[in-house]
Amino acid sequence: MIIDSNPPLLDHYKALLDHSSTLQTAECDGHFDGVAAEECQLPMIDLNGLKSDEALERVECAKAISKAASEWGFFQVVNHGISLELVKKMRKEQTKLFEAPFEDKATSRLLNNSYRWGTPTATRPSQFSWSEAFHIPLTKVSEEDCYGDFISLREPTEEFAAAMSKLARSLAGVLAENLGHRRQVFEEICDESTCFLRLNRYPACAVSSEIFGLVPHTDSGFLTILRQDHVGGLQLMKDYKWVSVKPNPEALIVNIGDLFQAWSNDVFKSVEHRVMTNKMERYSIAYFLCPSYDSLIGSCREPSVYRKFTFRQYRSQVQEDVKKMGYKVGLSRFLLQDESTHTTLKAMKTM
Ligand SMILES: C=C1C[C@]23C[C@@]1(O)CC[C@H]2[C@@]12CC[C@H](O)[C@@](C)(C(=O)O1)[C@H]2[C@@H]3C(=O)O
Numbered sequence: 001m002i003i004d005s006n007p008p009l010l011d012h013y014k015a016l017l018d019h020s021s022t023l024q025t026a027e028c029d030g031h032f033d034g035v036a037a038e039e040c041q042l043p044m045i046d047l048n049g050l051k052s053d054e055a056l057e058r059v060e061c062a063k064a065i066s067k068a069a070s071e072w073g074f075f076q077v078v079n080h081g082i083s084l085e086l087v088k089k090m091r092k093e094q095t096k097l098f099e100a101p102f103e104d105k106a107t108s109r110l111l112n113n114s115y116r117w118g119t120p121t122a123t124r125p126s127q128f129s130w131s132e133a134f135h136i137p138l139t140k141v142s143e144e145d146c147y148g149d150f151i152s153l154r155e156p157t158e159e160f161a162a163a164m165s166k167l168a169r170s171l172a173g174v175l176a177e178n179l180g181h182r183r184q185v186f187e188e189i190c191d192e193s194t195c196f197l198r199l200n201r202y203p204a205c206a207v208s209s210e211i212f213g214l215v216p217h218t219d220s221g222f223l224t225i226l227r228q229d230h231v232g233g234l235q236l237m238k239d240y241k242w243v244s245v246k247p248n249p250e251a252l253i254v255n256i257g258d259l260f261q262a263w264s265n266d267v268f269k270s271v272e273h274r275v276m277t278n279k280m281e282r283y284s285i286a287y288f289l290c291p292s293y294d295s296l297i298g299s300c301r302e303p304s305v306y307r308k309f310t311f312r313q314y315r316s317q318v319q320e321d322v323k324k325m326g327y328k329v330g331l332s333r334f335l336l337q338d339e340s341t342h343t344t345l346k347a348m349k350t351m
């Protein structure tokens with residue numbers, strides 16, 4: 001059996017796994033239904049439509065984006081303006097970074113000291129994340145000092161982050177406009193202070209195919225753009241079932257985050273997703289478009305489903321819940337009505 005020891009995921013989780021007589025996986029916790037998830041074709045949007053000379057084509061493209069954001073919460077885009085050459089350069093440098101010895105990644109203050117691995121707070125297998133990541137704040141992307149011995153990562157990261165940022169803002173603008181708002185509304189509340197790039201690596205996992213690469217969650221920000229490699233493993237909730245997203249080398253995946261769901265008053269959906277492990281390692285990069293900490297997120301329509309809150313309040317509530325309960329409760333914490341009922345239902349679901 002090939003066990004990846006960088007990072008030392010197995011050493012860390014062994015005690016929890018050893019606890020049960022059989023290998024206790026997330027299935028035993030009721031998180032797997034025992035049926036292989038069906039592969040789905042996410043709505044595919046050709047972004048050339050937004051630049052068309054024909055007004056009708058531009059409108060149709062914008063409508064297709066909004067439809068996908070409200071029916072799926074997820075879609076994929078092609079002709080997004082990020083070249084395959086840049087994606088390949090990024091992958092090469094990302095691989096070099098993660099291949100570094102564990103101690104270097106964990107202790108050398110790399111990339112704003114943003115290295116994370118596994119789930120330190122996990123008390124049972126369903127809470128494991130068999131993965132490692134760097135969260136690079138956009139404000140740090142250009143700082144040479146952040147890169148240490150990995151300075152060749154700086155140039156592609158800078159270019160990649162700028163392109164993802166432009167794309168995320170443009171998509172958020174289209175979605176806002178389709179709800180009757182100004183395209184610039186997100187330009188005004190999103191600055192670089194909270195947006196970040198997350199470099200993910202999911203090591204090969206020979207322990208069980210039923211351990212998560214990344215535990216089920218919704219993203220907290222406005223919008224996420226993801227580049228996944230050819231391995232696959234991303235699954236999302238569609239019509240109360242987990243479905244797998246087929247990798248497409250030319251496409252980027254876009255998903256709505258909690259704050260966009262709140263802002264749109266539940267028109268756009270922040271959908272739960274997770275990453276399954278594989279016998280092959282997998283890489284991905286996600287860009288998170290977030291508002292500055294103190295901007296107030298209210299609903300763009302009345303009557304509002306959620307009370308107004310800032311991103312700072314939302315983040316600290318998520319962190320508090322994860323610390324206290326081991327999972328994120330999320331948006332239902334901020335519902336104006338039936339607050340306690342929703343929180344209880346969500347808690348029961350994740351038990
Ligand atoms: C334990 C957790 C931290 C996390 C929310 C979660 O319940 C499950 C996934 C985590 C994740 C992964 C992607 C993003 O980086 C993140 C900010 C998110 O929205 O979900 C983190 C959460 C977090 O650290 O707040």
Ligand SMILES: O=C(O)CCC(=O)C(=O)O
Binds near residue numbers: 286
């Ligand atoms: O790696 C993936 O496919 C998904 C990553 C993800 O969901 C996240 O970083 O929030």
Ligand SMILES: [Fe+2]
Binds near residue numbers: 217218219224273
């Ligand atoms: Fe996510």
